[in-house]
Amino acid sequence: MDDLVQITLLSLGVSGLATAISLLIGLPLGTWLALSTFRSRGLVLSVVNTGMALPPVVAGLAVAFLLWRSGPLGDLGLIYTPSAIVLAEVVIATPVILGLAAAGIGQLDPRLQLQLQGLGASRWQTIWWLWREARLSLLAALMAGFGSVISEVGAAMMVGGNISGQTRVLTTAIVLDVGRGEFGSAVALAGILLALAFLINGVLTWAQLRKRQH
Amino acid sequence: MSVRLFSRRTAFPVDSGERTSALLQVRGLVVERGGRRVLDIGQFSVRRAETVAVVGPNGAGKSTLLLAMAFLLRPTRGELAFDGTPVTPRRSLALRRRIGLVLADPLLLDTTVRKNVASGLRFRGVRGRQAGLRVDEWLDRLGILALRDRHARELSSGEAQRVSLARALVLDPEVLLLDEPFASVDVAARAQLVDDTERLLRETERACLLVTHDLDEAGRLGSRMAVVVNGRLRQEGAPQEVLAKPVDPEVAAFVGVETRLPGRLLSVRDGLGTVMVQEHRVEAVTSLSPDRNVLCCLRPEDVTLRPLGRLSPPSPLTSARNRLEGRIVNVASKGPLVHVTVDCGALLVAAVTKTSTLEMGLRPGDRVEASFKATALHLIGLPG
Structure with missing residues (x-):
């Protein structure tokens, strides 16, 4: 039972932290990508879109290469730690949040920016109000980012090592339990994962419905 | 070739007389887009307490001029001055906070009417009771106080544009910039909104730059009219003068x-x-x-028609020096008037009221006499 709580908390912590970091990177970049016009914008967008479809195992492999004891960042000793999982999950979630944020802000009327500035908004006030106008899309981006990492197995396994009490998260624990034939425990963990997914989507649906009521 | 943008060293040459009256001025304003010159304005200004109506066909560059004068579009080159002070990128936010902007679409924020109208005040750090009172005052002056707690999405086109106008006017701007402010409004609500805007501009004695393609709006609201065609300022003057004596x-x-x-x-x-x-x-x-x-x-309303036929009345005594006989080739309804095209060797268009058309029984094929005064015929010099 203690295991279950510890694994759930670690999963939430690691994925939550990774999502937060991804938001800090993805939201400003996505905003910039949506609002700027430069020649290679199409190229950058297609790179981001590729990143959104990046197989988590590939992201895990890249981070594993980086953190491997003989790798470029091997001296940090991060391989098989929760930090390694966070790093891999940031690589997975950032393109998702960036791409969806850029799409959400890009959907706003381009003249809204002019209207806000014409009412005396500074650069930061303009960006803040554009985020506010695109808040549902941004919430969806955040949820999609979190959803992509909480349910991810391959990378967490590869760079975390599924070490009991240290880097074992919900998904890797389920894989292990099924391998051992411990279906009862696997089902319990899967139930928790499912409840989390339901919670995330519930929040999003509620926000959308509330907006539509107006 | 060096091009100085908003050079701070360039003193904006304004004589003292102009300084007191010209509030917003541009000089040598050029905007290029994709290598194409979309705007090229030698000199143009908006003075205190006047409404300048900028008119012109679609795509003439009117809106580009307005955005440049709102410091929202950086011109390829040219100088802008606000109240005698040259506009630089560093000063543009401070100067933008002295204008009010209304675009063709209301572009309201996803919140209540009150919060929309208060948004510009919030940008300036004005909040609370003081802001609330100012917002309510302007909602009332635009006749939408009852809508203040509604969500912006629940408004009609006319109501939404009133909110947009209130949102600009509550800022007590020194210059109001209106870009086709009535274009998105239902025809039914438009006349009343034009009336109210005219009254508010008069009451507030606000300098205003109005961009429109509608000559009626321009003539009613504008104390001065500026015609922009193909990115160039072709003519400026009193609306009546521009309508009667076009330069090209x-x-x-x-x-x-x-x-x-x-x-x-x-x-x-x-x-x-x-x-x-x-x-x-x-x-x-x-x-x-x-x-x-x-x-x-020759404007159609300056041409008088008289049917010719066996029972035609004698020629009335008028001061019209020009009389041409011809045959009606087309009768077309234009709003409250009827435009009658007469072939007198050359094609002439006359505007006649619907009642007169019926009384005179004007029909294609009928013979008529078209007359107009020598003062009504305006000549534009052509090369050669």
């Missing part, structure tokens, strides 16, 4: 001069010119010198 063929076409006939100015005596238009000799008041090609401009 394109302005003439835009301001509703339906009859534009090429002719030759033969002679001028005491300001009265004789023009040969095809086989007709007509007279026009002009300051042009004789022996040159001209374009004869």
Whole structure:
């Protein structure tokens, strides 16, 4: 039972932290990508879109290469730690949040920016109000980012090592339990994962419905 | 070639007389987009307490001019000055906080009417009770106080544009910039909104730059009219003067001069010119010198028609010097009026009220006499 709580908390912590970091990177970049016009914008967008479809195992492999004891960042000793999982999950979630944020802000009327500035908004006030106008899309981006990492197995396994009490998260624990034939425990963990997914989507649906009521 | 943008060292040359009246000024304003010159304005200004109506066909560059004058579009080159102070990128936020902007679409924020109207005040750090009172005052002046707690999405087009106007006016701007403010509004609500805007501009004595393609709006709201065609400022003046005396063929076409006939100015005596238009000799008041090609401009409302036939009444005594006979080739309804095209050798368009059309029984094929005064015929000099 203690295991279950510890694994759930670690999963939430690691994925939550990774999502937060991804938001800090993805939201400003996505905003910039949506609002700027430069020649290679199409190229950058297609790179981001590729990143959104990046197989988590590939992201895990890249981070594993980086953190491997003989790798470029091997001296940090991060391989098989929760930090390694966070790093891999940031690589997975950032393109998702960036791409969806850029799409959400890009959907706003381009003249809204002019209207806000014409009412005396500074650069930061303009960006803040554009985020506010695109808040549902941004919430969806955040949820999609979190959803992509909480349910991810391959990378967490590869760079975390599924070490009991240290880097074992919900998904890797389920894989292990099924391998051992411990279906009862696997089902319990899967139930928790499912409840989390339901919670995330519930929040999003509620926000959308509330907006539509107006 | 070095191009200085908003150079701070360039003193904006304004004489003291202009300094007191010209609030927003541009000089040598050029905007290029994709290598194409979309705007090229030598000199243009908005003075205190006047409404300048910038008119022109779609795509003429009117809105680009307005955005540049709102410091929202950086021109390729040129100088802008606000109240005698040159506009620099560093100063543009401070200067933008002295203007009010209303665009064709209301572009309301996803919140209540009150919060929308308060948004500009929030940008300036004005909140709380003071902001609330100002917001309510302007909602009331625009007749939408009852809607203040509604969500912006639940408004009609007319109500939404009123919110947009209130949102700009609550800022007590020194210049109000309106870009086609009535274009998105239902026809039913438009007349009342134009009336109210006219009243508010008069009451507040606010300087205003109004961009519109509608000559009626421009004539009603504008104390001055500026015609922009193909990115250039072609003519500026009192609305009546621009409508009656366009300076070039394109302005003439835009301001509703339906009859534009090429002719030759033969002679001028005491300001009265004789023009040969095809086989007709007509007279026009002009300051042009004789022996040159001209374009004869005649507004439809300045042409009077009289049916000719067995039972036609005798020619009325009028001061109209020009009388041409011809046959009606087309009768077309234009709002409250009917535009009648008469073939007198040259095609002439006359505006007649619907009642008169019925009374005179004007129909295609009928013979009529078209008459117009020498003062109504405006001549534009053409090369050659």
